[in-house]
Amino acid sequence: MSKRLDPALAVFLALLAALIAFAAWLPAWAQSLLSIALATGMVVLGLTLLMRTGLVSFGQSLYLCLGAYAAGILNSKYGVTDMIIAVGAGALVAGVVAFLLGFLMATYRHIFFATLSLAFSMILYGLLVKSADLGSTDGFNLTAPTIMGIKLEGALSQRYKLILGAVLAAIATIGLWRYLRTPLGRLAPAIRDNELRVEYMGASVRHAVHVKYTIAGLLGGIGGALAALAVGHIDPDSMAYWTVSGELVFIAVLSGSASVIAPFLAAAVFETLRMLAHDYSPNTWQLSLGAAMLLLILFLPGGLASVLVRRSREPAP
Amino acid sequence: MKLRQLYRACCALAIALLSAAPAGAQDAAPIKIGIVVFLSGQAAAPFGVPAKNAAELMADSLNKGGVLGKPYDKKGFGGRPIELVFVDEAGGTTKQVQEYRNLVQRQEVDMIIGYIGSGDCLAVGPVAEELKRLTVFFDCGTPRIFEDASYKYVFRTGPHGVMDNVALALYTLKRNPNVKTIIGINQNYAWGQDSWNDFIESMKALKPDVKILDPQWPKLGAGQYNAEISALLAADADVVHTSLWGGDLESFILQAAPRDLFKKSLVVLSAGEHVVDRLETQVPQGTPFGARGPHNYYAPDSELNRWLRKSYQERYKLTPIQASYKMAQAFLGVKSAYEKAMDKNGGKHPDQDQIIAAFEHHAWEGPSGKVEMKLGKGHQAVQGTAIGTVKHEGGKAVAADIERYAAEKVNPPEGVKSLDWIKAGFK
Missing domain, CATH: 3.40.50.2300 (Response regulator)
Known part of the structure; x- marks a missing residue:
């Protein structure tokens, strides 16, 4: 019940602070890798919130893509290049869509929830493929972003993208950590275990799921906007296609749902593994990556979160 | 760690083998080229692998020196041997942008030749500009690359798809x-x-x-x-x-x-x-x-074309197809620009800016005939x-x-x- 931060989260925040302070000394490839990991981690954070509730979304790329396209369209079609506005727009668009779809999604569970979420993401994919103005599957490039009126070029731009990602990751983890300690937040594992009992206790399962779905969508949108800024290019194949959602679920499994910081660590581990696999086995990198992931899951069935939670003696969810 | 040890052992072996070959000029440090083509997925068989094969064939033949007739008889690029690093283009633009950064910043390649997907070319272009590394697109089709933007470090040696x-x-x-x-x-x-x-x-x-x-x-x-x-x-x-x-x-x-x-x-x-x-x-x-150009069935009956067909057939038991021709074309384009820059530089090896200056508005003969960098301010080939x-x-x-x-x-x-x-x- 205490309001004190749990130690793992405190360490993570300290890490993020160090990342912000020493970003300039990191090699550029690492800055870029971490920016993408933080963006992906943000989307996965939303996914793990749903997983806590017993729901697996196979279409979380819907919100990643909405966030990315909202930021990208503002940036390249309307000339609004500010990074903070881009992330805000991504969060807003994804959050509103998640809130609206939430009315429907909150009534579905299990495989029905998974396939329906998949269907919505593929509808967006289909629409984008037919949008010639947005470059169809080739997508389009963002122009160099600014932050609070300061024009950023080259290395500086990359550093600010990383710093923005780190700040937002800190806000998101603290926010979600606190939310999980509110009565509504604490309902998540209860809903997963027994919905009927939750209803008998007098709580509305539908309302709780709706709120969680909206939060997950919002986080997805922020992650998408961050990814668009970090990569500088967006297209439906690497934002909306179902394999993207699959990869997100994969990272969520690697992360586990018991900790709010594990998604970011899992995303960083995944990106690093992928990079190494590309380096050492260009012809069979998928195989190496798959084998590495298989081993991780075999030896850490609860994901990275299981290690973190054991260490910090947080009550199991 | 085992993997890394194995990798190091392989590297050491490769270096030992390479240095066992008769050494050329003392200053001939190898040129490291990143090759990015589809090695997996749907586009690997029709485009990626034929292009990869051609890249290997070109690198090995050029490194021997004198295998191709004039004006391509010099060893490697202006006497410097070529070393290739392969990266799979599969996986989408987000991954490609990250892999591009890895190639430039971790593997420290001198230049990159590759990219079959138009989306990948669009995404990689601005990053090449940011990292200031010579990048040669050899195949991707969309005209948007140089019609919507202009680049200093990016070239495309294949004509666009229009x-x-x-x-x-x-x-x-x-x-x-x-x-x-x-x-x-x-x-x-x-x-x-x-x-x-x-x-x-x-x-x-x-x-x-x-x-x-x-x-x-x-x-x-x-x-x-x-x-x-x-x-x-x-x-x-x-x-x-x-x-x-x-x-x-x-x-x-x-x-x-x-x-x-x-x-x-x-x-x-x-x-x-x-x-x-x-x-x-x-x-x-x-x-x-x-x-997609005058390749394969449409290639002229030139010495270069006959050489490519014969040596590719001997090595891979297959006919070189469009993507192979285009990869060979890219290699010869960079090689001739490099050597042009070298001549201008009084026979000394050129730096990247000198190569770029020589590459702009360059023209050369490939196995499919003449290629001219006429569009995109001298960065986009026509044929x-x-x-x-x-x-x-x-x-x-x-x-x-x-x-x-x-x-x-x-x-x-x-x-x-x-x-x-x-x-x-x-x-």
Whole structure:
């Protein structure tokens, strides 16, 4: 019940602070890798919130893509290049869509929830493929972003993208950590275990799921906007296609749902593994990556979160 | 850690083997080139692997020195041997941008040659500019690369995809002036949409009264086309346009030919050369097909072309196809620009800016003939092209009735966007 931060989260925040302070000394490839990991981690954070509730979304790329396209369209079609506005727009668009779809999604569970979420993401994919103005599957490039009126070029731009990602990751983890300690937040594992009992206790399962779905969508949108800024290019194949959602679920499994910081660590581990696999086995990198992931899951069935939670003696969810 | 040790051991062995070879000039540090092509996925077999093969062949042959005739007889690039690092292009633009950074910043390659997907080229361009590393696109098709942006460090040694369909339209109308209706079957993604658009706009510009019927848009990698073939048969159009490639095109031909689609309509293949090469006589006689440039069937009978065909065949037991030709073309383009810069530099090895200066507006002979960097402020190649028709000859497919088109006839002039140029009646 205490309001004190749990130690793992405190360490993570300290890490993020160090990342912000020493970003300039990191090699550029690492800055870029971490920016993408933080963006992906943000989307996965939303996914793990749903997983806590017993729901697996196979279409979380819907919100990643909405966030990315909202930021990208503002940036390249309307000339609004500010990074903070881009992330805000991504969060807003994804959050509103998640809130609206939430009315429907909150009534579905299990495989029905998974396939329906998949269907919505593929509808967006289909629409984008037919949008010639947005470059169809080739997508389009963002122009160099600014932050609070300061024009950023080259290395500086990359550093600010990383710093923005780190700040937002800190806000998101603290926010979600606190939310999980509110009565509504604490309902998540209860809903997963027994919905009927939750209803008998007098709580509305539908309302709780709706709120969680909206939060997950919002986080997805922020992650998408961050990814668009970090990569500088967006297209439906690497934002909306179902394999993207699959990869997100994969990272969520690697992360586990018991900790709010594990998604970011899992995303960083995944990106690093992928990079190494590309380096050492260009012809069979998928195989190496798959084998590495298989081993991780075999030896850490609860994901990275299981290690973190054991260490910090947080009550199991 | 085991993997790393193994990797180090391999590296040490490779270095030992390399240094055992008679050393050339003392200052000849190798040039490290990152090669990014599809090594997995749908585009690997028709494009990625043939390009990778050609890159290996070119690197090994150039490193021996004197294998190719003049002016490519110097070892490597200006005497410096070439070392290749391969990266898989599969996985989407986010991963490609990250892998590009890894190539430049971790592997520290001197230049990058690669990219088959247009989306990858669009995404990588600005990053190349940011990291200031010479990057040569060899294959991707979209004209947007240099029409929507301008680059210093980015070059494209293959012509863009517009000429494929402009030439195909010219060819179709010349041989069938009475065409009244056109329909298409193209994959539902940017390449398919752009190809179809370029083709119908060219047709409309050349013959304004031609009627365009509602096209079919199967998804990429569909493999099953029976419903689409029924629709195409029912439409009974004079011409069926398709930009399908690889396994998709193979399946389409194998499913459509027995149903007599090729007899009922004239099916024109905008990029069918690599499939004609595989299916041979299973592609019905009389089918016009393009090769994304004057490659393979359309390559001139030059010493360079004969060398490429012979040595590729010997090494891989396969014919070099479009992507192989284009990779060889890219290598020779960079090599000749490098050596041009070296001459200008008084015989000393040039730095990157000097190579770039020599590469802009450069012209060279490849196995498919002359290539000129004429568009995109000297960064985008143009080339003539050719279209022919499938003819069965001794159990093989060959190209007959070949028409050649000069580069100026099928490419827009500098500073004009392709689609505007087509719509204005090629002016």
